[in-house]
Amino acid sequence: MILLDEPMRKHTTFGVGGPADVFVVPDSVDEAVATVRACRKLGVPYFVLGKGSNLLVSDEGFRGVIVALEKLNGIEVVGATIECEAGASLGSVAERACELGLCGFEFAGGIPGTVGGACFMNAGAYDGCMADVLRSVDVIDADGEVRTIDADDLALGYRTSRIRTDGxxxxxxxxxxAPGDSQEIRAKMRELNHRRKEKQPLEYRSAGSTFKRPEGHFAGKLIMDAGLKGYAVGGACVSTKHAGFVVNTGGATATDVRSVISHVQDEVERQFGVRLEPEVRFLGW
Ligand SMILES: Cc1cc2nc3c(=O)[nH]c(=O)nc-3n(C[C@H](O)[C@H](O)[C@H](O)COP(=O)(O)OP(=O)(O)OC[C@H]3O[C@@H](n4cnc5c(N)ncnc54)[C@H](O)[C@@H]3O)c2cc1C
Structure with a gap:
């Protein structure tokens, strides 16, 4: 499927973002490879999209091709290894693992992204992260070749990886x-989801934690101590429930969200000398 001038607000959890010139949804891994290779050959900017759950697209949108991997959602299981396509949601992989009595992926069940986005970010929660469970990935490398890379060679670190740095x-x-007990896995997933609901402003659209955790601090605590809970520009504000989240309370523009982020960075730096680094990715700015 190919769409033109597709509003990115429809494809991001923030619910903001202007049009992408071209929005391609490959039906298969081969089609995805062909699309990326064509963009590279023609020198057209492209951007690979998962669920858009860590993304702030500008109001002007993106001049180039979005390659949305939502249809690459196959999941196969061999023994204790789950092989999934990059567009599979973390929730569906966690669900399958639970059904089959495979433990170790409970941490990811409540993260609203795809496997591809999670590898890129080395997503993690509640003392677990992709680096703990990832064995290998098939990628398109810088030369346009498809190859398999062991997780040990991906330099998976805090919200970063070679997938990110090497494109x-x-x-x-x-x-x-690892083999486990389905009921225990289910109970752990429920408990983690309960903790999320209690602590996070899931009733509003957001991209999760807006900022990375600065060394020796917690972003949310710094923002709260700076008196910024509830700080708003237009329809975007610092959540009053969890100061680490910038949320869209309704009708926010991407510029509103970016303005809140910039103000929080400046104010926290002014008061505490710590420059918060966004965890959220920016596109089209
Ligand atoms: C309510 C909420 C809670 C969240 N909680 C957590 C949490 O607990 N822990 C956590 O780590 N994150 C959390 N997040 C953030 C987000 O879900 C993760 O960062 C997730 O891994 C992003 O996946 P995605 O598929 O949505 O990626 P996208 O937002 O679509 O993309 C993010 C980046 O990954 C790249 N990318 C995506 N797919 C691929 C691919 N196949 N190949 C190469 N690059 C790719 C994109 O180009 C982009 O640069 C939360 C977000 C929300 C909205």
Whole structure:
């Protein structure tokens, strides 16, 4: 499927963002590879999209091609290894793992992204992260070749990876889990989701934690101590429930969100000498 001038607000959890010139939804891994290769050959800017759950697209949108991997959602299980396509949601992989009595992926069940986005970000929560369970990925490398890379060679760090620094495109991932008890896994997933609901402003659209955790501090605490809870520009504000989240309370523009982020960075730096680094990715600015 190919769409023109597709509003990115429809494809981001923030619910903001202007049009992408071209929005391609490959039906298969081969189509995804062909699309990325064509963009590279023609020198057209492209951007690989998962669920848009860590993304702030500008109101002007993106001049180029969005390659949305939402249809690459196949999941296969061999023993304790789950092989999934990059567009599979973390929730569906966690659900499958739970059904099959495979433990170690409970941390990811409540993260609203795809496997590809999670590898790129080395997503994590509640003492777990992709680096703990990822065995290998199939990627399109810088030369346009498809190859398999072991997780040990991906330099997975706090919200970063070689996928990010080397501009690799994840096509498939192999996640290695351990045999466990379905009921215990289910109970753990429920408990983690309960903790999320209690602490996070899930009633509003956001991209999760807006900022990375600065060394020796917690972003949310610094923002709260700076007196910025509830600070708003237009329809965007610092959540009053969890200061680490900038939320869209309704009708926010991307510029509103960016303004709140910039003000929080400046104010926290002015008061505490710590420059917060966004965890959220910016596109089209
Ligand atoms: C309510 C809420 C809670 C959240 N909680 C957490 C949490 O607990 N822990 C956490 O780590 N994150 C959390 N997040 C953030 C987000 O869900 C993760 O960062 C997730 O991994 C992003 O995945 P995505 O598919 O949505 O990626 P996108 O937002 O679509 O993309 C993010 C980046 O990954 C790149 N990317 C996506 N797919 C691929 C691919 N196949 N190959 C190469 N690059 C790719 C994109 O180009 C982009 O640069 C939360 C977000 C929300 C809205």
């Amino acid at each position: 690799l495109v994840v096509l498939r991932a192999r996640i290695e889990l």
